[in-house]
Amino acid sequence: MMSRKETKALTPLPNLTDLPPLGMDVHSLVEDFRRYYTYTLGRDRHCRSAHYAYSALVLGVRDRLMERWKATRYAYEAADARQAYYLSLEFLMGRTLGNALLNLGLSGDAPLALQCLGLELEEIAEAEHDAGLGNGGLGRLAACFLDSCATLKLPVTGYGIRYEYGMFRQTIVDGHQVEEPDHWLREGNPWEIERPEYIQRIRFGGRTEFYRDRDGVLRGRWVDSRDVLAVPFDIPIPGYDNGTVNTLRLWKSEATEEFDLGEFNAGLYPESVAAKNAAENITMVLYPNDASESGKELRLRQQYFLASASLQDVLARWIGTNGEDFSRFAEKNVFQLNDTHPSCCVPELMRLLMDEHRFGWDQAWKITTATLAYTNHTLLPEALEKWPVRLFRTLLPRLLEIIYEINARYLAEVARRWPGDTERQRRMSLIEEGPEPMVRMAYLAIVGSFSVNGVAALHSRLLTEGLFRDFYELWPEKFNNKTNGVTPRRWLAGCNPALAGLISEKIGEGWVADLFQLARLAPLADDPEFRERWAEVKRQNKEHLARMVKDECRIDFHPDALFDVQVKRIHEYKRQLLNILHVIHLYDRIKRGESDGWVDRCVLIGGKAAPGYLMAKSIIKLINNVAQVINEDPEVGGKLKVVFFPDYRVTAMEVIAPGTDLSEQISTAGKEASGTGNMKFMMNGAVTIGTLDGANIEIREEVGDENFFLFGLSAEQVQERRRSYDPETIIAADDDLRRVMQLLECGHFNQFEPGIFDAIIAAIRNPGDMWMTAADFRSYLEAQREAAAAYKDRERWTRMSILNTAASGKFSTDRTMIDYNRDIWRLEQISPFPVK
Numbered sequence: 001m002m003s004r005k006e007t008k009a010l011t012p013l014p015n016l017t018d019l020p021p022l023g024m025d026v027h028s029l030v031e032d033f034r035r036y037y038t039y040t041l042g043r044d045r046h047c048r049s050a051h052y053a054y055s056a057l058v059l060g061v062r063d064r065l066m067e068r069w070k071a072t073r074y075a076y077e078a079a080d081a082r083q084a085y086y087l088s089l090e091f092l093m094g095r096t097l098g099n100a101l102l103n104l105g106l107s108g109d110a111p112l113a114l115q116c117l118g119l120e121l122e123e124i125a126e127a128e129h130d131a132g133l134g135n136g137g138l139g140r141l142a143a144c145f146l147d148s149c150a151t152l153k154l155p156v157t158g159y160g161i162r163y164e165y166g167m168f169r170q171t172i173v174d175g176h177q178v179e180e181p182d183h184w185l186r187e188g189n190p191w192e193i194e195r196p197e198y199i200q201r202i203r204f205g206g207r208t209e210f211y212r213d214r215d216g217v218l219r220g221r222w223v224d225s226r227d228v229l230a231v232p233f234d235i236p237i238p239g240y241d242n243g244t245v246n247t248l249r250l251w252k253s254e255a256t257e258e259f260d261l262g263e264f265n266a267g268l269y270p271e272s273v274a275a276k277n278a279a280e281n282i283t284m285v286l287y288p289n290d291a292s293e294s295g296k297e298l299r300l301r302q303q304y305f306l307a308s309a310s311l312q313d314v315l316a317r318w319i320g321t322n323g324e325d326f327s328r329f330a331e332k333n334v335f336q337l338n339d340t341h342p343s344c345c346v347p348e349l350m351r352l353l354m355d356e357h358r359f360g361w362d363q364a365w366k367i368t369t370a371t372l373a374y375t376n377h378t379l380l381p382e383a384l385e386k387w388p389v390r391l392f393r394t395l396l397p398r399l400l401e402i403i404y405e406i407n408a409r410y411l412a413e414v415a416r417r418w419p420g421d422t423e424r425q426r427r428m429s430l431i432e433e434g435p436e437p438m439v440r441m442a443y444l445a446i447v448g449s450f451s452v453n454g455v456a457a458l459h460s461r462l463l464t465e466g467l468f469r470d471f472y473e474l475w476p477e478k479f480n481n482k483t484n485g486v487t488p489r490r491w492l493a494g495c496n497p498a499l500a501g502l503i504s505e506k507i508g509e510g511w512v513a514d515l516f517q518l519a520r521l522a523p524l525a526d527d528p529e530f531r532e533r534w535a536e537v538k539r540q541n542k543e544h545l546a547r548m549v550k551d552e553c554r555i556d557f558h559p560d561a562l563f564d565v566q567v568k569r570i571h572e573y574k575r576q577l578l579n580i581l582h583v584i585h586l587y588d589r590i591k592r593g594e595s596d597g598w599v600d601r602c603v604l605i606g607g608k609a610a611p612g613y614l615m616a617k618s619i620i621k622l623i624n625n626v627a628q629v630i631n632e633d634p635e636v637g638g639k640l641k642v643v644f645f646p647d648y649r650v651t652a653m654e655v656i657a658p659g660t661d662l663s664e665q666i667s668t669a670g671k672e673a674s675g676t677g678n679m680k681f682m683m684n685g686a687v688t689i690g691t692l693d694g695a696n697i698e699i700r701e702e703v704g705d706e707n708f709f710l711f712g713l714s715a716e717q718v719q720e721r722r723r724s725y726d727p728e729t730i731i732a733a734d735d736d737l738r739r740v741m742q743l744l745e746c747g748h749f750n751q752f753e754p755g756i757f758d759a760i761i762a763a764i765r766n767p768g769d770m771w772m773t774a775a776d777f778r779s780y781l782e783a784q785r786e787a788a789a790a791y792k793d794r795e796r797w798t799r800m801s802i803l804n805t806a807a808s809g810k811f812s813t814d815r816t817m818i819d820y821n822r823d824i825w826r827l828e829q830i831s832p833f834p835v836k
């Protein structure tokens with residue numbers, strides 16, 4: 001282990017870092033590549049590993065980022081800029097190289113430089129591991145936000161955890177999901193810079209001691225704690241074509257020096273190593289849960305570790321320039337909490353201000369509630385975080401005391417507003433009483449924040465009407481909506497160069513940083529020649545996707561067929577099951593000879609199930625079994641192909657979205673907070689089949705109902721129907737659904753595995769089925785028929801495709817960030833100093 005002793009301080013010469021700017025031309029790139037490859041990495045022409053070519057290229061690109069990184073930081077410092085910090089347990093970054101080249105303006109010259117060396121960029125880029133430091137939409141959203149903030153020149157820093165193991169790798173064995181560890185750092189990560197000079201110390205356990213300070217004021221202090229170190233690793237976040245480079249700072253846990261010395265010397269070698277391991281375990285692995293909480297102690301340790309390290313880092317920087325004068329701290333800093341995962345920030349900021357910086361409660365509370373803002377990402381009860389009071393008491397005793405005090409003061413405010421309403425006080429308490437009292441983290445986040453937002457219009461409305469209604473009545477001014485987006489750099493310009501090229505040829509390149517300009521494509525939907533070229537690009541992208549499907553799944557997708565795609569985490573509320581019921585229905589139609597006017601279809605489903613989520617895992621198995629029966633049936637042939645695409649991840653989506661015709665967004669209405677895959681597909685010219693859920697509603701508003709295949713109950717109708725839901729009657733009255741259920745129940749898809757789908761079948765037939773699969777089946781079928789009919793009319797389909805891209809301007813995270821900045825952060829855009 002690296003030693004964390006202080007190194008001797010140097011007095012650097014003023015011109016130590018004063019260097020001429022690096023060349024941005026092919027020749028300079030070639031020269032730097034050779035130097036890194038030969039000297040720094042020590043390879044020669046006998047080396048056949050793409051990894052070293054990749055590393056040499058990255059080191060050259062990183063140098064160019066480094067110049068701009070410093071120029072950006074100096075400009076922020078010179079402007080004494082107000083800054084925002086995006087705190088998230090997840091940043092699902094995917095690969096960095098392609099995006100860095102695009103944003104630096106090197107996507108033309110880098111491939112040329114490599115060509116000079118007899119290398120191919122596409123091949124070399126494949127050597128990069130995805131940084132899979134997130135589960136799904138919430139983690140990818142954080143990554144898109146960073147890209148947009150840099151592009152908008154907003155001083156925003158991401159704070160997260162440097163997991164040693166990211167999202168597990170998924171393989172499929174006999175149709176079952178098998179998880180493998182993702183040791184993404186094994187070959188090193190050339191994008192990160194370790195910064196031991198900014199290490200922070202994080203406490204766990206111990207107890208609080210009260211004492212009188214020199215002014216005679218009673219204060220708390222956390223003693224007898226077991227501490228770990230938080231070591232920061234910085235990753236550069238370049239803006240698009242603007243010289244800005246922001247920072248993503250990821251924390252790694254390490255044992256403190258005391259562990260090593262004290263216990264080694266006491267002859268407790270194994271104990272010392274074990275303690276060291278425990279410290280380093282904190283950032284070992286990402287919890288693979290999406291929209292369901294784990295309740296594990298290690299997860300709470302991760303959350304507090306991130307919150308404390310990040311807050312201390314910002315406070316230390318503040319003190320470095322302002323000393324102990326915090327009078328303008330709230331004016332200059334704002335923290336955005338990505339869901340409740342970093343909500344330990346509320347009591348931790350109070351603790352730091354009171355115990356370490358000698359603030360009284362009221363002043364500390366004023367600063368805390370003026371600097372924290374909270375984003376909610378889900379209404380699902382199983383995702384709402386609650387931690388046992390007991391766990392807080394042993395792990396974070398000082399925080400628990402502060403939470404109790406926050407609760408007492410805030411419940412007094414509730415009592416003043418609603419005198420005598422003890423039921424409401426019980427309901428709104430930060431502590432849920434019961435045999436195992438729990439801390440309600442969402443309530444803690446609301447009470448400690450000046451802003452609370454949902455992630456799509458419907459979701460934000462449902463929050464104020466349901467889950468957070470009491471709080472909305474108390475503080476209506478805190479609540480607001482911020483509809484999600486995705487970054488058009490990665491999700492259109494980067495992943496779909498052919499379409500991007502065609503678009504730029506017609507409307508110029510301005511759309512990349514101003515996506516509303518895509519609206520200028522709309523009139524071109526009437527131009528037959530343009531439609532022809534659009535269709536040709538889509539076909540090329542479908543061929544590319546078909547090659548990937550062939551490589552991964554050994555199944556032939558014919559590019560003439562309708563490519564029907566659902567990729568996202570596997571969850572009952574997302575209803576991959578409804579999709580597969582439709583697939584079974586199509587198969588049934590082929591088998592009973594009802595294939596007049598048939599439209600060939602290739603169905604792709606992909607996504608990971610949380611390892612402990614058995615129902616989700618059964619759904620994966622069902623999809624695989626159905627796929628096998630269908631793909632092997634010669635009577636079906638090219639009419640229908642079905643695959644479960646393994647290990648769905650950011651890099652796979654970069655091929656999937658451009659090659660998709662029909663985007664499946666079929667969650668039970670009211671359950672999907674926003675969705676962001678829906679936006680990636682739309683941008684790439686896919687047409688959506690979807691329910692009135694999350695951002696689908698806004699997508700349909702933008703594109704017009706004639707360019708969207710709507711089906712299913714609305715959120716209100718779902719609520720209403722729940723009371724009298726009777727799937728048996730629905731199945732009995734619907735011949736198509738009855739036949740689908742019959743095929744499932746007679747074991748047609750599990751001939752040698754009796755009973756394995758019984759739980760799925762029972763769920764569909766259960767009047768308590770939360771996801772109401774049977775209720776939406778008929779309406780889904782009809783929408784699918786319409787989609788097939790529209791696809792048959794190729795002109796009509798291409799028009800719809802163009803209009804979807806043209807209407808996707810709202811779903812850029814540039815717009816989302818402008819909204820956050822206008823209503824919550826209020827930062828100034830700061831231009832970086834020029835790299836001379």
Ligand code: CJW
Pocket residue numbers: 135137138141287288289290291292293294295299339377378383384455484672673674675676694
């Ligand atoms: O956030 C996306 C939305 C999407 C929503 C997702 C979300 O489902 O509709 O587009 C971006 O706003 N993810 C989570 N909640 N909502 C989420 C993710 C990971 C989690 C978690 C909730 C991990 C844990 C708990 C809850 C855990 O304990 O490991």
